[in-house]
Amino acid sequence: xxxxxxxxxxxxxxxxxxxxxxxxxxxxxxxxxxxxxxxxxxxxxxxxxxxxxxxxxxxxxxxxxxxxxxxxxxxxxxxxxxxxxxxxxxxxxxxxxxxxxxxxxxxxxxxxxxxxxxxxxxxxxxxxxxxxxxxxxxxxxxxxxxxxxxxxxxxxxxxxxxxxxxxxxxxxxxxxxxxxxxxxxxxxxxxxxxxxxxxxxxxxxxx
Amino acid sequence: xxxxxxxxxxxxxxxxxxxxxxxxxxxxxxxxxxxxxxxxxxxxxxxxxxxxxxxxxxxxxxxxxxxxxxxxxxxxxxxxxxxxxxxxxxxxxxxxxxxxxxxxxxxxxxxxxxxxxxxxxxxxxxxxxxxxxxxxxxxxxxxxxxxxxxxxxxxxxxxxxxxxxxxxxxxxxxxxxxxxxxxxxxxxxxxxxxxxxxxxxxxxxxx
Numbered sequence: 001x002x003x004x005x006x007x008x009x010x011x012x013x014x015x016x017x018x019x020x021x022x023x024x025x026x027x028x029x030x031x032x033x034x035x036x037x038x039x040x041x042x043x044x045x046x047x048x049x050x051x052x053x054x055x056x057x058x059x060x061x062x063x064x065x066x067x068x069x070x071x072x073x074x075x076x077x078x079x080x081x082x083x084x085x086x087x088x089x090x091x092x093x094x095x096x097x098x099x100x101x102x103x104x105x106x107x108x109x110x111x112x113x114x115x116x117x118x119x120x121x122x123x124x125x126x127x128x129x130x131x132x133x134x135x136x137x138x139x140x141x142x143x144x145x146x147x148x149x150x151x152x153x154x155x156x157x158x159x160x161x162x163x164x165x166x167x168x169x170x171x172x173x174x175x176x177x178x179x180x181x182x183x184x185x186x187x188x189x190x191x192x193x194x195x196x197x198x199x200x201x202x203x204x205x206x207x
Numbered sequence: 208x209x210x211x212x213x214x215x216x217x218x219x220x221x222x223x224x225x226x227x228x229x230x231x232x233x234x235x236x237x238x239x240x241x242x243x244x245x246x247x248x249x250x251x252x253x254x255x256x257x258x259x260x261x262x263x264x265x266x267x268x269x270x271x272x273x274x275x276x277x278x279x280x281x282x283x284x285x286x287x288x289x290x291x292x293x294x295x296x297x298x299x300x301x302x303x304x305x306x307x308x309x310x311x312x313x314x315x316x317x318x319x320x321x322x323x324x325x326x327x328x329x330x331x332x333x334x335x336x337x338x339x340x341x342x343x344x345x346x347x348x349x350x351x352x353x354x355x356x357x358x359x360x361x362x363x364x365x366x367x368x369x370x371x372x373x374x375x376x377x378x379x380x381x382x383x384x385x386x387x388x389x390x391x392x393x394x395x396x397x398x399x400x401x402x403x404x405x406x407x408x409x410x411x412x413x414x
Contacts (some may be wrong), residue, residue, distance in 0.1 A: 023259040026235035028353035032264045032346050053231040057239045061345065062360050063238045066401070071408045081410065128362050131387075134341015139239050140266060142349070146235035153269050155335050171414040180338075194273070196266045201278045205287065207378045 031146045038150025038194040039186030041096040045076070050147050051099070054184070057143035061135040067109045069129040070136045073102040073170045084112065084169040087162035089181070093152060098185035102170055103140065105133045105157070105179045130157070133179045140182060150187035153180050238353045243400040245357025248392030252283070258306065258352050261391070264350035265310065268342040270412040274316045276336040277343045280309040280377045286400050291376040294314035294369035296388070300359060309377055310347065312340045312364070312386045337364070339388045347389055357394035 055072055076099045085091050094100050109126045113119040137153055144151040156162045156178040166178040262279055282291060283306045292298050301307050316333045320326040344360055351358040363369045365383040373385040
């Protein structure tokens with residue numbers, strides 16, 4: 001009977017764990033559905049291994065032509081918060097965050113000729129960096145949610161009044177824009193995800 | 208002894224399942240790291256509940272001002288593929304896909320006055336719809352990966368030669384752009400995720 005219990009427990013484990021569970025109610029989908037904006041945080045630092053896991057997730061985003069336009073500036077020194085956020089931000093969001101991560105984008109990419117091709121390498125504008133950055137920021141947020149952290153995505157690009165103070169405070173190069181500012185930390189209080197399911201937004205074969 | 212086994216099995220389960228596992232190697236992070244572009248598919252349809260789970264995940268993306276600009280056109284009738292993809296696409300990618308999902312964006316939003324405010328509702332351009340759409344597409348891809356499906360994100364916006372055939376074939380309204388085309392199905396063959404980890408892209412406090 002105890003053996004049976006052990007087997008049932010293991011079977012339950014296999015059917016409900018990531019990797020082996022390919023069903024619609026798997027941990028990854030639950031995590032996506034549970035992600036919410038968190039704007040109030042406990043006074044508790046983020047362990048380095050968790051920060052690194054979020055950055056790894058962010059850098060695993062899909063990226064057009066494999067350009068990987070992203071870079072990250074992690075700000076934890078709160079004496080810098082005011083300077084960075086003097087743009088049109090709601091500073092209260094950031095005040096309690098253990099870290100604010102400026103997710104930045106190189107808006108250019110280096111084109112290099114294929115082997116044997118008689119052309120000169122050149123720096124070109126990238127017309128799809130912004131799409132990569134949306135996916136990158138979302139991966140960061142999902143990784144935070146999965147580790148019991150909370151985060152909120154604040155748009156920086158394309159607002160000049162937000163970008164310029166951030167660019168100057170962080171010393172960003174001219175080809176790099178601050179894309180999003182993500183406040184992250186351990187959530188203070190309960191936050192619930194929004195229900196945004198709208199089946200009327202789905203069309204079959206034609207609009 | 209068997210009871211002990213049962214307890215250990217359950218404990219292992221709790222520590223390695225989503226929801227209760229807040230560590231850096233949880234199923235959601237593994238899923239993010241395992242997501243890859245899949246361009247070749249088995250001749251096997253996608254169960255409706257899996258398609259719905261991907262759409263639910265997509266609609267759970269963060270969205271600026273809660274605008275939710277997304278809509279979806281699911282194309283499974285392969286006789287329409289040529290017409291839709293006559294733009295500058297690599298049609299081979301799509302030929303074997305069980306479905307091609309056109310993830311579309313309303314580039315405008317309806318602004319409505321707050322209660323008691325004496326102003327007229329108006330339709331305005333949305334300057335951050337593209338960021339929502341990147342997150343939305345990424346959620347769709349992650350949900351696919353988590354259920355044993357494979358997918359590839361093909362950029363449609365901002366390329367006119369891609370958007371116009373798709374818009375016309377799918378009968379999209381004028382305020383709606385086809386943002387991405389996602390081919391999805393059961394993967395044919397093994398696909399590996401790219402290693403894009405670049406610690407040199409991380410800066411602390413300043414660039």
